[in-house]
Every structure is written in structure tokens, then in C-alpha cells.
Amino acid sequence: MNPALRDSIEKEIIVRASKERVYAALTTPEQFVKWFALGVEGTFEAGEHPVLDFGEYGKFRILVVAADPVDYFAYRCVPGSMFCPQGFLGEVLEHPNTLVEFRLEAVPGGTKVHLRESGIASLPPEFIEQTLKGNEDGWTFMIGRLEAYLNEG
Numbered sequence: 001m002n003p004a005l006r007d008s009i010e011k012e013i014i015v016r017a018s019k020e021r022v023y024a025a026l027t028t029p030e031q032f033v034k035w036f037a038l039g040v041e042g043t044f045e046a047g048e049h050p051v052l053d054f055g056e057y058g059k060f061r062i063l064v065v066a067a068d069p070v071d072y073f074a075y076r077c078v079p080g081s082m083f084c085p086q087g088f089l090g091e092v093l094e095h096p097n098t099l100v101e102f103r104l105e106a107v108p109g110g111t112k113v114h115l116r117e118s119g120i121a122s123l124p125p126e127f128i129e130q131t132l133k134g135n136e137d138g139w140t141f142m143i144g145r146l147e148a149y150l151n152e153g
Helices: 019-027 125-151
Strands: 008-015 039-041 051-053 059-061 063-068 072-077 098-107 110-118
Touching: 008 125, 019 072, 019 098, 019 110, 019 125, 110 125
Parallel strands: none
Antiparallel strands: 008 110, 039 051, 051 059, 063 072, 072 098, 098 110
């Protein structure tokens, strides 16, 4: 790995919601579809392989690696826009993948949500820069949607 390459994307927001509510938004398919994917097949329990439906962008299988209520949720995924623009339904660990982590911290008036996607520098070299740019913008958009959803009420 080239030390000059950035390996992760990090975002942080503070929402006016309890850790329990935030964790539910991250790990309950019925709430997850209100801010992230259009549909979810399966559950978000550790060891599970749910499929996220992004409509015209395809369906993507992820691997849930940790689900620790109400502090931490993490999954591995194959970056879609570069490797498989029409979706990915294979075994995540058999392909270049990244780790997406959500850490929740109670703060006065709500919850701090820290998002980190790492492992980008270990992707095939021809996909690193494009993945960094695309996922940086994508996470800015999605974390904004999560913030709006949680601050609604």
C-alpha cells in the first residue's frame, strides 16, 4: 500500500435522538429504508448477509460483522460503483471489500454518530481514487439523509 493513499472516509454528525433510536435506524430494515437503501432482504444481525436494494443501481450483499446495541454497528461491502455497477450478490469476503463502521456516543441533547469506511487503499489500484471520491460524496449525502431522518421527530 502506498503510504500517500488515504485508506478511510470519516464523517461525524450529532443528532437530536437517543442512541437507541439511532441504532434502530441503522439496524432495523423498516427504518433503514427510510434513509439509505430502497429495500432490505434479511436482517442486520452479526454474521448475516442481508441484501440492500438500490433500485436502478442494483442489489448489494453485505456481511454484518458486528451489531453491538446500542454502541456499534459494522459491515463489510464490495464498493459497487466501480467493481459491479449493476449490483453484487456474491460472497463479500471473496472480493476486495471495505469495512463500514458506525460508533454511537451519547452527548448532551442527543447522539454523536461517527461513520468510518476503511480498507479503501487495499482495493485494486485502478479503483482507489474513484472509490475515495465517489464514496466521500456518497457518505456526505447518506449521512445527511440519516441526520434529517433522525431529527424529524
